Amino acid sequence: MSRFEQDVEVGLRQIADRATPSPDAWASIRQRIADQDPIHETEIIMLTDNTLQTRRWPLFAAAAAVVALLVGGLALINRDDGTEVPADTPTPTVAPTTVAPTTTVPETLALPSEGSLAPPGRYATDAFGVPASFEIPDVASSPWTVAVNNREGVVLAHGENTFVAIKRVGSFYDADQAVDPSIRGLGSIPPDGIDEWIAANRLIVDESTEVTVGGRTTKYRQLRIPAGVGGELCTNGIPSPCLNMISSSADQQGFNPFPTIVATELPGSFWIIDMDEFEPLGIWASTTDQDHQTWLDELAPMFDSIEFGDPAPAVEGGTARVPLRVTGNMTVTQTGERDINDPWPIERVGVIVGDINGTFTGTGISSPNTTEVTLDWTMDVTIDGLGTGTLTVRSDETWTDAAGRTAVDHVLSGTGDLEGVTGYGTTTHTDDGATYTATIELTLIRPTD
Amino acid sequence: MRDTKTVAVRQGPAATLEVLYRAEYTGMVRMAFTLIGNNAEAEEVVQDSFVEISQRFDELDQPGAYLRTVVVSRCRSTLRRRRVMNMHPPTRPPDLTPEVELLWDVLDQLPEHQRIAVVLRYYCGYRASEIARIIEQPAATVRSHLRRALGAMRKELSS
Numbered sequence: 001m002s003r004f005e006q007d008v009e010v011g012l013r014q015i016a017d018r019a020t021p022s023p024d025a026w027a028s029i030r031q032r033i034a035d036q037d038p039i040h041e042t043e044i045i046m047l048t049d050n051t052l053q054t055r056r057w058p059l060f061a062a063a064a065a066v067v068a069l070l071v072g073g074l075a076l077i078n079r080d081d082g083t084e085v086p087a088d089t090p091t092p093t094v095a096p097t098t099v100a101p102t103t104t105v106p107e108t109l110a111l112p113s114e115g116s117l118a119p120p121g122r123y124a125t126d127a128f129g130v131p132a133s134f135e136i137p138d139v140a141s142s143p144w145t146v147a148v149n150n151r152e153g154v155v156l157a158h159g160e161n162t163f164v165a166i167k168r169v170g171s172f173y174d175a176d177q178a179v180d181p182s183i184r185g186l187g188s189i190p191p192d193g194i195d196e197w198i199a200a201n202r203l204i205v206d207e208s209t210e211v212t213v214g215g216r217t218t219k220y221r222q223l224r225i226p227a228g229v230g231g232e233l234c235t236n237g238i239p240s241p242c243l244n245m246i247s248s249s250a251d252q253q254g255f256n257p258f259p260t261i262v263a264t265e266l267p268g269s270f271w272i273i274d275m276d277e278f279e280p281l282g283i284w285a286s287t288t289d290q291d292h293q294t295w296l297d298e299l300a301p302m303f304d305s306i307e308f309g310d311p312a313p314a315v316e317g318g319t320a321r322v323p324l325r326v327t328g329n330m331t332v333t334q335t336g337e338r339d340i341n342d343p344w345p346i347e348r349v350g351v352i353v354g355d356i357n358g359t360f361t362g363t364g365i366s367s368p369n370t371t372e373v374t375l376d377w378t379m380d381v382t383i384d385g386l387g388t389g390t391l392t393v394r395s396d397e398t399w400t401d402a403a404g405r406t407a408v409d410h411v412l413s414g415t416g417d418l419e420g421v422t423g424y425g426t427t428t429h430t431d432d433g434a435t436y437t438a439t440i441e442l443t444l445i446r447p448t449d
Numbered sequence: 450m451r452d453t454k455t456v457a458v459r460q461g462p463a464a465t466l467e468v469l470y471r472a473e474y475t476g477m478v479r480m481a482f483t484l485i486g487n488n489a490e491a492e493e494v495v496q497d498s499f500v501e502i503s504q505r506f507d508e509l510d511q512p513g514a515y516l517r518t519v520v521v522s523r524c525r526s527t528l529r530r531r532r533v534m535n536m537h538p539p540t541r542p543p544d545l546t547p548e549v550e551l552l553w554d555v556l557d558q559l560p561e562h563q564r565i566a567v568v569l570r571y572y573c574g575y576r577a578s579e580i581a582r583i584i585e586q587p588a589a590t591v592r593s594h595l596r597r598a599l600g601a602m603r604k605e606l607s608s
Contacts, residue, residue: 004599004603004606008567011552012571012572015483015549016486019546022492024471029496029499031472032496033466033500036504
């Protein structure tokens with residue numbers, strides 16, 4: 001043991017010695033034990049009296065059913081009561097008894113491949129990066145289909161447009177893993193960084209309540225993109241601004257390959273599950289076929305049944321390609337005349353904040369006298385090199401002008417503490433002798449892992 | 450006849466539970482206090498744990514070990530609940546030396562798993578394999594928690 005470890009040991013002992021255990025705690029404990037549910041007495045008797053065993057099974061079955069119903073209802077119905085089922089309650093070491101308890105272990109099936117029907121039952125998967133199992137409940141209206149079952153996560157569809165997606169949030173920042181390389185998704189979110197991620201993406205949380213899923217404390221969130229914030233346009237055909245949370249996996253075959261999104265016009269409920277030191281899981285439940293709350297109620301047994309194993313140990317070292325989300329104002333100063341042939345790719349611009357002294361039509365600017373335009377602009381860039389104090393970023397975007405002029409790469413570079421949150425970059429765009437310069441504020445969501 | 454049996458069964462474990470209480474209560478409260486940094490919550494956690502194990506006390510081979518696991522598990526839940534709800538912050542005792550005050554603050558900044566691993570290793574003296582059984586994680590993961598925690602603590606305490 002090193003000197004430092006010895007110092008820690010001594011310090012911890014001094015801290016522990018400051019605890020002041022109550023001298024009459026035993027009386028309190030005894031009283032609480034005495035006040036316990038009388039069902040407990042019945043259980044103790046059963047261990048010593050075989051003659052009563054048969055009569056009590058219906059009682060236990062009924063009690064178990066009541067407990068299951070209560071637990072099932074709590075997760076969704078009592079979302080705001082703040083209670084929590086204790087996580088990770090250990091299994092006791094049980095001594096042999098004269099009456100062995102009978103435990104029914106439900107059969108766990110491997111989740112079928114994409115496109116297959118999934119009858120009600122208990123299924124296991126490792127698609128989330130951690131071993132997991134859950135029940136697919138029996139719903140009367142139509143059977144469940146496994147729409148997605150790959151390294152991205154699991155999507156279970158029920159009917160035409162009713163589904164629940166359980167996904168690793170931020171898995172696909174490498175373009176070659178995604179079905180659409182242009183969608184970079186979130187990147188990784190640190191375990192405690194969900195709130196910061198929400199804030200960084202300027203999402204509005206309409207509802208946030210604590211629930212327990214899979215024995216882990218999590219939050220149910222209703223997320224929404226505020227009006228006036230751009231981001232991408234939805235890539236699934238919904239004509240509204242979106243935040244693409246994660247692109248679909250390149251090996252996805254059985255479902256419309258659009259990314260998990262937060263959109264302004266799509267009803268959806270999100271759970272973000274804290275997975276300790278592993279990246280969080282996101283659950284997205286949405287329907288356009290039936291009442292949303294009815295759908296959530298049908299899903300309640302599934303959520304209640306989720307169990308997680310231990311995540312694999314973190315892999316240390318290596319070089320990571322980490323996406324950055326760039327947000328902030330970009331001021332573009334342009335000299336000369338500006339017309340429909342202006343090279344700015346307007347379709348990539350979310351919201352025009354400033355007065356452009358003209359109007360946008362289609363993909364071009366129609367404004368002969370505009371000299372300055374302020375854009376609220378969002379794009380993804382990739383860290384090109386990681387240093388201890390310098391952050392150099394490179395965008396893989398290529399400017400393409402609406403009239404087919406020469407495409408021009410642009411480079412963002414800036415400095416900033418890798419643990420910090422802000423840097424600044426510039427982009428220079430040269431075209432036909434005119435030079436445009438922009439200053440972009442970079443917001444670093446996650447530097448590295 | 451049934452009532453008599455009930456009393457007999459319940460008195461037996463209770464008497465043994467009291468022995469366990471005499472032997473373990475103070476130590477468990479101190480461990481819980483080091484884990485969650487709040488005396489009232491530490492006592493509540495340990496008392497809840499005693500009540501919980503009383504329900505299955507006569508089935509346990511090693512009630513002391515099981516008690517410790519339950520206490521750690523409940524401390525984890527407390528830390529998580531605190532993180533989510535921002536309630537019941539740790540209360541630093543007033544009479545610590547400056548060095549220990551700093552250790553307290555650094556401990557409070559550690560992620561939940563790292564803090565638990567550090568306390569179980571350096572206060573309770575458990576090996577990584579024993580900690581792994583208590584917190585139900587692979588030993589390699591526990592060693593990773595310890596390595597990261599010590600790195601962070603060394604950095605903070607030396608600055």
